[in-house]
Amino acid sequence: MKSLQQKILRLVLTVTLVLAAAVSVYKVWEFYTKSPWTRDARFSADIVAISPDVNGLITDVFVHDNQLVHKGDPLYAVDNHRYKQAVKQAKAEAAYYAAITAEKRREAARRTKLGGTALSHEMVEQALNDSLTSEHQLAKSLAAQYLAEIDLERTVIRAPADGWITNLRVYKGEFINRGSVSVALVKQQSFYVIAYLEETKFQGIKPGMQALITPLGSEHSLYGEVESFAAGVSNLNHLADIKGIAAVDSNLEWVRLAQRIPVRIRLNEEPGNQYPAGTTATVVFNQGDQIIANQSISLTAFFKRLREFG
Template sequence: MTITKHHIFRSLRIVATLILAIIAALALWHLYNYYTYAPQTRDGKVRADVVSLASDVSGRIDSVAVTDNQIVAKGDILFTVDKARLRNALQSANASVATARATLASAEQEARRYNALEGVVSGQDRDLRRAAAQEARAQLSSAIASRDLAKINLERAEVRSPVNGIVTNFQLRPGAYATAGQPVMALVDRDSFYVAGYFEETKLSQIRPGTRATITLMGEDQPLKGHVVGLSAGIQDSERSASSNSTLAGVNPTFSWVRLAQRVPVRIEIDSIPKGIALVAGRTATVTIDDEQAGKERAQ
């Protein structure tokens, strides 16, 4: 049997096709394992603590010292509430303290005089004067407490930043009315940025606190470095609901053919931020756990 060039080329094509098919199968298997079991997720978000600020006292906004997206330091004045009524309240409290002091002095003097007249006045009268002096002391203490509260309210009319933050979604203007305890503005804490990576539960065995992580923000080429702080202790079960007629939990039956892995939040602390990258709460991120370190931890 003569082997012709046609047979050789045909055999080479078959071998090349088999090699390419094997390479493709291995690549698909590698990709399947990577996306199924490797500690990596594209479902990550940049998070930060948001401080909702409210005035401790009610009143008209007298002045606003910041603008939207402004960076502020801890202790900076953000806005002030009109102090006219608060100063008036402090003056009234000072007058009440002075009146209470005078009343106490008179009551104590009366009590001493009656106490010196033992045998001349009845014991009941002496007891009444002592009780009046004690009541005057209590009234003075109450007046001092009211004066101190008036001082605090006057000081709290200047609302200061409790953190190093960034003013966001700011619409407050002078003349608006602030109600005590009702938020009027928000600050993003600049020192609290972190990344929340939502990893499938099949990958949690490779994630440990302290494990290094690489974070890539969408639209950025330079990666951020971080490390795992911890895993969420619980997530909401959307298939579980409480029954109104029973103390037991009611669980809806599931009839899905393909069981999808649940996603669990993993907190990633940011260690280094390349120059020029802006951290914005809500940005999308891809988080990859250090495979080498994770492998060493699994081996241990």
């Protein structure tokens, strides 16, 4: 009798352990495959490509790579001697046409006053036309002077916003062309995360949903919320051939890969350049209870960290 009870107890324990293991495996599998998360996420920021609006030799470089600058700070300067002379020339032409215009105005006023008794109507009209022409020439010269002054001012290239200089590729003595990108500026207070979420996990994602962001290889997590998501992704079957007919791929793989949809996440706290734009992270989206900051080490946290490895 005692032996039978021991066998039954062993059977019950075995079945209990097997069921507990099965439930645990199922929960892990469900947590890992069905919850909205992705390890394909990138930190990003607003990046300004800075290029000069003038041509010339670089005479000074005022910053170094990866330096934090503020809006209006000079970055580098282009030789301004030619542009100074252009301003002088434009001012001289404007002064010349101003004098001509004043003379033509006096002449037109004098002939108009004399009227048709002393002068013909044709001579009066000619004087008025000359005055109007000189005014147009004066306006044109003033516009040229304004453009020359703009070019002179823009020989000093300044930071368009607060941020970090990166990929600085300008050196004193080099010649630089107008419009050629010479340096990039990563704007401060503009960092966000783009999470590429599989379409099979996209259901339920909506603006305002909280997200837990764990940078790759980091013990520290950031928190944010879904700001928006893309309204479309590329469709290769949407391409057309040379005659305009849809070029549909005839191959359909046995294993179909889910499309990834970009989801933009606004960070609750600005991390600065601690996580540079382009670095990777794992993102877990909240479906139920709110994400609690400073979570303790637990089995759930372990699984979230495990996601970094695929």
